[in-house]
Amino acid sequence: MTTLEVRPVALDPEEARRVRQQRLEKIGGWVLPLAIMVVSVWLWDRLCVWNDIPKYILPRPGVVLQTLQDDAPLLFSSLWVTLKITFLSLALAIVGGVGLAVLFAQSKWVEMSFFPFAVILQVTPIVAIFPLINIYVDNQTAKLLLCAWIVAFFPILSNTTLGLNSVDRNLRDLFRLNGASRWQELWHLRLPAAMPYFLGGLKIAGGLSLIGAVVAEFVAGTSGQASGLASRIIEAGYRLNAPRLFAALILISVTGIVIFLVLSLLSHLVLRRWHESALKQEA
Template sequence: MTFVRLYLRQWVAPILFFAGFLFLWESMIRIFEIPRVVLPSPAAIGSALIRMRHELVLGLMRTLSASMSGLFASTTIGILTACVFSQSRLIRVTLYPYAVLLQTIPIVAIAPIILVSLGRGFFSIALIACLICLFPVITNTTTGLMQVDPELLDLFRLYRATRWQVLTRLQIPTAMPYLISGIRIAAGASIVGAIVGEFFVGSSQPGLGAIIQQKDTFTLPDLYAAVFVSALLGTSMFGVISVLGEFVLRRWFGMSLIQQK
């Protein structure tokens, strides 16, 4: 699979940059003797990662399952909403401001409300993740559904295609690259959503958010380790969706996201 190699090649430079950054960071800590409570060294964070591995892996699994559930729900709801939006200008004009509103309300403000209303459980965390993902999926998919080539639309009209046929055979395939871009953005955001949710849930079954929340200045390397794992998870989600999306686009739609860059 050539495109997997292409993606991997894209990661070489950022990884080398990160390695250089870590080296510089470690050197600065040693040269200037910066205290651990101000900025822990990469080595200290590394040992915290090893020490906390069981806790972090468990947390990661919990965060991942909540964010994946949120992402799945948002993708389903987002696609359905976009399909409805694409059918009528009136519906679009009437409801789109509410989609924007959903995006502009700070998720840290909604999270406690959801937890109070729906309980401090998995469902609430997944719902918060879902809410944060919904906007990119709706907007990207709606844009894609509206990008249909006018000539192709004429062709479908000429052959008296029904609304359903236009949607399923023309609009949805046209929207696929946009949808996949939307899911890719949402994938990273879903981790943020789940972590914000876990922040408020507490420690009964701690995900990464709860682990981060429990740490303080005395356990700064542990905090950095948890943040590092969270960032790694978000980036991996983005990467996995990119590769999967590219595969789907190439295999079934003869398109590519790589060529569009």
């Protein structure tokens, strides 16, 4: 009895070149940004040294990191305040945006009646709306939450509405031929089809909710121990405390990156087994 010898199939030159290119792109997607970041920080440090720039104008990176460590209790407590506003506004934007998009999908008359008001709310700068909010809302947290919600609400509403209205007409006709009710069509066809659009809007709204929370704190002028990172930035600017200002900015930037990465991971996990965009990423 003889055993068959299995020989590996050699790739043709074009396929081998494509595989090498994909491998290099995956490595470069991480290495190049990190390398540029390291070089940028080094140039920042050298610029401060070569030009003898005082730290109240442009602090060196090491001074900023030391300030971030020394002021960690104050900065991270303020970050927690900002994060609460961010995530609460995002949750409200999800509930309101998806709920209103479902109503729009069920009735064209409702969509035509109310969608223009959502557009007006989106295109009007929040700093112009805040004086009215300041008049009608007494609670400071509610003011900040409402401002951040206005910024984060529209991407979820518009993307989810687009997804619900982009269902294949042939599939809709098939559901109706089989006697499906309007809510069965919504639950089993329209909502799954709208999921990629909703997740795309969610990634946008996640960053906008953080921006809205910070901008709301700026225009509201909050202060005290229970204030957010925007107040720390304003306070540091008044005191010419540039190291703390840079430390607060770094915290905001890192928080925004983490929010985007988490929502991108969530989108990938939800879509990876069935949607073309996620399948292409895994190919």
